[in-house]
Amino acid sequence: MLDDFFIRALLGGAGIALIAGPLGCNVVWRRLAYFGDTLAHASILGVVAAVVAEISVTLAVFVVAGLVALLLLFLQRRTVVSTDALLGLLAHGTLAFGLVALSLIGNRGVDMMALLFGDILAISKMDVVVIYVAAAVLSLVLLLIWRPMFASTVSAELAEAEGMRPRIIELVFMFLIAALVALALKLVGALLITALLLIPAASARRFSATPEVMAWVSMIFGCLSVVGGLFASLFLDTPAGPSIVVSAGILFLLTLLPIYRNR
């Protein structure tokens, strides 16, 4: 079954969507949409690092995105520049740095289009295995920190006063996003990762009365988007990554129809 490239794409995409759902909800609640984008931009630099160091692209992107997250935390505490300006600075700074570095090493067969928009139909059996192992680990971490993470999202002050450690939770959360960026890069590309985080979560909002329900519903919307996008790409011969995002967008528009009244 895994010999069929289409099945591999479906499985890989669904694996990413399952993790992107709950993480994306937290991104929406914390208003960190631009943060995911920044890490995604930085992933180009990670790819260059992987080529130079001859290590796994996923690992290198995770490390570079994690470092950029740490740099952001450091800059937030050291400067008077607002966070959104810092994110813009880091996003475009690291992207430009990555593109310059890529040209300096002479490209070495890096496919720019695949990097930016993904190549989900080209994922290997090994990629699928990596996605599911990583998804299992990330889910476990998410489950462990879910209550303190949500409490810190509602109020870091309240969480800390009642014995939680919001700063550490924030750090773990940033690394979870970095890991997702690293996993999703090959599938949907640097420019579309944020869409996978945000759109299913946004679609889930009006069907959800609690954070947990919203996380589950966004996983379902994410999987529907992957399936819908991949079949559209198969029948319409459109690029797979963008098709997934388009189908997520259409689902979001459908949720705006007045078919169910939110409480």
Next chain:
Amino acid sequence: MKQESATETANNHGESLLSLRGAGYRQRGRWLVQNVDLDVRRAQIVTLVGPNGSGKSTTARMALGVYRPHTGSATRNRGLRVGYVPQKLAIDWTMPLTVERFINLTQRVPAARVQAALQRTGVENLSQSQMVHLSGGEFQRVLLARAIAREPDLLVLDEPVQGVDFSGQISLYELIADIRDELQCGVLLISHDLHLVMAATDQVVCLNGHVCCSGTPSTVAVHPEYHALFGERAAATLAIYEHDHDHTHLPDGRVQLADGTITDACPTHQHDSSN
């Protein structure tokens, strides 16, 4: 419920839950509050009063460990379970959050306890409502319900009744005193409603960037700094309140009754201070 006899209450009263010693905190080069000495003991209600910007919330945050004091020290008992009602809390509309889920925010609370806490604060019909849809007064009642549902050792309440209607304020302050009796928890209360708060409080700490004066309500009420800070009207309100009572708290903690005799305890449990 942990209803205990009067003797045990008196014994428990000694255990200090948290103490600030010469604690000060500054932000952007400006001292928000300095040199605060403060103790909250088990089953004791300590009230912070003071004008806007006098450092009440800053003091509460130092007591909670959210702010680390720049001078002096803040110590809390190990493993202290804290229930906190912050002065400000904004729930983002992007967050789906029912009242029931909010009560479970920092710990899992059995459904029966959630319902009991909501009932005591008078919002038992709101458990499935969205937090963003609550009115100001309902929101405060839910915040208080959440703090007491944790069955804390220490309650820190930063203006807990803001936006609540007048008769509701009185009953919520009575509830806070009842909770103190049941859980034998310490309470650090911040309030503007001097005359309402004094009814239940054991210790008053009057802040204005530093501790102006502190002690039992009656000693603070006659303190010149208190008069200077709040004006004669507020002081008079407090005096009227004190006159409603048949006894006076002396500075040394003993009690002088209306007939002039001095005892170690209050004759009635009208405001339930066991000092």
